[in-house]
Amino acid sequence: MSVEVLKTKAEQGLADQFTAARSGLPGAGNAWAEGLRDAAWETYRSAGLPHRRIEEWKYTDLRALLRDAYPPAPALTEALTRDDISAALGPALAALDCHRLVVVNGQLRLELSDAGGLEGKGELLSLGDALGDPSDWLKQTLAQANPPRNDTVVALNTALMTGGAALRIADNVKLNKPVHIVHMLTSREAASVTTRNVVVVGAGAKVTLLESYVSHGTAPAQRNAVTELVAGDGSRVHHIKFQNENLETAHLTSWMTRLGADVTYDAFQFSLGARLARNQIFVAFAGEGSRSHVSGAVLARGRQHNDTTMVIDHGVPACESREFNKLVLDGSARGIVQCKAIVRKDAQKTDGHQMARALMLSEAAEFDSKPELEIFADDVVCGHGSTSGQVDEEHLFYLRARGIPEPQARALLIAAFIGEAIEKVENESIREAFLNFTGSWLAGEGA
């Protein structure tokens, strides 16, 4: 049966990779780690890559979009310097005052990181090393934070993950500087990388976690990245993603987040790069009185395909969720926003609202928006909205009547549109960096 399920070259290639790599993957020999991988592998083997007949993937058919499975990137083929990392990040983010953790080709590289300031604040492990000798908190979290059922991309990640950061922030620790996990891929040839971060934020702790995904070079790449995050009671977490990978990259990321009681979780994803991007965000409320605000900004042109898919699961009463996404689509780019809000029977007093807005700069651009509400409780407030439109001609005329030439006036209005999303980023340095990237993108640079 399995032979029939794995139909495409990429699906079979992934199967061959797992067979070849299984005994050499981190954690091999540890029964717990092997058990996780084998169970995940079974999920993949029985379903294959997601395709358009799977409802959640109807707009992003990986069977059609992934032709080959690229070989895993070698651990580190050549010397990568801090300058290379700065160049890939760009000056604004390279200058960010932060605790920097650098993950290259699937491994946390402490010699390239600046993690000293985290000492005494909790625990930082290289996930690749920790899989062979896992601590209790890792065992309790990995593949358990908020695992989506039957998501084969997440299953593939669990089966093939090579490493990443495992970070525990102790109770009541308030980090003044952001933790910045930089994910880089460096390879001369087409390569894949499968990384996993596990972050446990203690009760009453406060942290800003920025994840950057950038390329060193222009080789084609396939990235599968997962971050699992558990936010303890009363914690405050800002979780931000910056994605500026090269245009030959297929970028698949999944955030799986579980929130305790009275948590404030603000997530933001900024996407500029990659040929194909699927941004999955799964948030589960496990304690009362929490709020989750998930926002995003997408700038796409050419033939870029960017899919943001969210599942917000209200399992307990009195929580608030907001999803706010803005996309600027040019050329024949395709933008997708899907958000399913589930309000379970006991989740009374839920307050949920989602909004997706696209600004279309060309005739050939396409925007697909799919809100879904599954409500089983009777005392809730839930809503959704979606718009798409072009640059407002009245606004444009007003600016031009004040002497601003058309291209500049247009850029000002596009920046204003996307700026409304970027304003959600609380950290000023990161927000300014994103506004700068927007300016460069509008000037035709970058992706």
Added chain:
Amino acid sequence: MLEIKNLHVKIADEDTEILKGIDLTLPKGEVHAIMGPNGSGKSTLAYVLAGKPDYEITGGTITWNGEDITGMSPDERAARGIFLAFQYPIEIPGVATMTFLRTSLNAVRKARGEEQLSTPEFMRVVREKADELKVSSDKLKRPLNVGFSGGEKKRQEILQMSLLEPTLCVLDETDSGLDIDALKIVADGVNALRGPERAMLVITHYQRLLNYIVPDKVHVLSNGKIVRTGGKELALELEKSGYAEFGEAAA
């Protein structure tokens, strides 16, 4: 000098002609008023002077300082000193007022071959002019015109006008929506800009504004044509008789 000759204009996507042969000469240093009933084409004339793309010129010419401007983009006209104070200033969420003012002023200065202002110099000039127009610094921090009252929006228009120092000012119903105090502030702002190098076209439905901005000439626009031209006393006459003889009941 502004010279409009036999100007015919229609809405770009429709057949209906709105301006049906306008002739108007406005020398530098003079203020002319255009008065007329609703639907006579007043706002269309204002938009056409500013270069709004929704209109199509089907005949005639508009020259400013001897140069035909009909083929020029709105920003090219602004660079040549043409300024339209909008009847309904546009709200633009997400564009900070100061960013807008700075971008606008720098674009115009650049097009005119002038130096861009340094940040401190720019701030000083804006504050000074904003004070004169009683525009609070709080308003300058907000997105452009968003949530402003009618009077606040009109003061923003005059602030922009005084910053850009245009040579042809077209004021489209600048008095609409203003109470008497706001009207005086706006009129003072406009009068401060009167000078030998500057021409002004003041479009209004009511005579009231012309008590404060006293015109050299008054033109009556009706059904797309200028049907009468006279001195400032013509406005008073219209105030008494209304536009009845020009096709509308007294306002």
